[in-house]
Amino acid sequence: MRIAVFLPLLLPLLAAWGATPLAHRVPPRLATWLLTAAAAVLAGCSTVALALLAGTAALRIPLLADLERYSLSVVARDDPASIWVALAAGTLLTAATLAVGRVATRRARAVFATHRHTRALPGSDELVVVPDPAPEAYAAPGRPGRIVVSTAMLDALSPAEQDALIAHERSHLAHHHYRFLAAVHLAAALNPVLIPVARTVGYTVERWADEDAALAVGDRPVVAHAVGRAALAGRATAAPSARPALGLGITPALPRHAGDVPRRVAALLTTPLLTVRRGWLLVAVGVVLLAALGTLEAQQDFEALLELARHAVTR
Amino acid sequence: MSSPPEEPSTPDRGDRRAPGALEKQVWSVLLAAERPLTTGEVRDQLNAQGPPLAYTTVVTILGRLYAKGLLTRTLDGRAHRYAPASTPEGMAASRMHQALAGEGDHAAVLASFVSDLSDTDEALLRRLLGGNG
Numbered sequence: 001m002r003i004a005v006f007l008p009l010l011l012p013l014l015a016a017w018g019a020t021p022l023a024h025r026v027p028p029r030l031a032t033w034l035l036t037a038a039a040a041v042l043a044g045c046s047t048v049a050l051a052l053l054a055g056t057a058a059l060r061i062p063l064l065a066d067l068e069r070y071s072l073s074v075v076a077r078d079d080p081a082s083i084w085v086a087l088a089a090g091t092l093l094t095a096a097t098l099a100v101g102r103v104a105t106r107r108a109r110a111v112f113a114t115h116r117h118t119r120a121l122p123g124s125d126e127l128v129v130v131p132d133p134a135p136e137a138y139a140a141p142g143r144p145g146r147i148v149v150s151t152a153m154l155d156a157l158s159p160a161e162q163d164a165l166i167a168h169e170r171s172h173l174a175h176h177h178y179r180f181l182a183a184v185h186l187a188a189a190l191n192p193v194l195i196p197v198a199r200t201v202g203y204t205v206e207r208w209a210d211e212d213a214a215l216a217v218g219d220r221p222v223v224a225h226a227v228g229r230a231a232l233a234g235r236a237t238a239a240p241s242a243r244p245a246l247g248l249g250i251t252p253a254l255p256r257h258a259g260d261v262p263r264r265v266a267a268l269l270t271t272p273l274l275t276v277r278r279g280w281l282l283v284a285v286g287v288v289l290l291a292a293l294g295t296l297e298a299q300q301d302f303e304a305l306l307e308l309a310r311h312a313v314t315r
Numbered sequence: 316m317s318s319p320p321e322e323p324s325t326p327d328r329g330d331r332r333a334p335g336a337l338e339k340q341v342w343s344v345l346l347a348a349e350r351p352l353t354t355g356e357v358r359d360q361l362n363a364q365g366p367p368l369a370y371t372t373v374v375t376i377l378g379r380l381y382a383k384g385l386l387t388r389t390l391d392g393r394a395h396r397y398a399p400a401s402t403p404e405g406m407a408a409s410r411m412h413q414a415l416a417g418e419g420d421h422a423a424v425l426a427s428f429v430s431d432l433s434d435t436d437e438a439l440l441r442r443l444l445g446g447n448g
Contacts, residue, residue, distance in 0.1 A: 113411075118411070122407055130409075131405045133338040134339045136427070151383070232432070232444075255435075
């Protein structure tokens, strides 16, 4: 337990570091599933590890020892974690529980509100056009989900780009992307180290919808332009209107600090990722497995300790 | 931590305020008002929020929004009074916005097509799209 219990606590750091490079090397749909699953398992494992560490502190409470009939001296002798580490783990565990409760209630209320308001949107068309000088477009989940686009957004785009935009939002609704986001936000609430993973999934679901839109309109540069011009429409000066020389396969190298929108546009202007880099897949699966094994090992050690302490009393 | 921190959007201030930004400001003033406003009243409200604007600037912006069909206007004495042209869609969508802003979890439920751009992202995007502005 001395080492195993710290594996699930340290591996989320690796996930936080590796999420972005993985997102740029694995097709977006797979990346979304992989990162969401990894975040969920890692958050669960790190929480169990904290609970086990905090549990070793709880074992030292004399009243509990009397009630459960185990030997305090055995626990004190064989306890794998110092009391300070155990107390720190208990504090973190309490904070994580409170945070996840807060995020879960807030998210549930927001989902409920969205569903209620989506039903209240007039008409029965999937697309709802609202008069608004701000260029806006979003998918509101519900039964059925609706796509809300402002007049300013439609004005900023050509008819083909409008189709791309609507196909993009339709993909969000069809694949329930907000569920992935909810899962990673809850994971990040349990373990804040996973916040970069949650942010990366925010990017991969947009990429997923972009690629779906590219399939739907059959033209990747059109989707790239829809994304780019929609983003620029919210800015001061006018968006570029002419179709530049694209499709030459020349894409400016992106600097490291580039944001999500330029990255999405650049990804659409290059050829799609068809082959999966196996190495990244193996690393991702390996990290998750290692965390799970570490947690299992720590849990078994904890039970063994308890067993030993019980045995010492009955003897 | 609940959700990744978002970059605060910095409203443009001063005379070099972007036309789009001003349109949005005028629009939100009219949305917040409970009755149609005259040009002077709109300007007073805007000046309470930021640096003073010329009367003609406000006239131009109101005219532009009216031309786009976003506003209705009525003649009151010698001045026009402006109000948001309310469509059922617009009313319902802005109600949804307000409700979710209250929940503080807006971005997560309504997946926006594009997020806010930083200045460096804007320059990068213009280079990617090959337009010079």
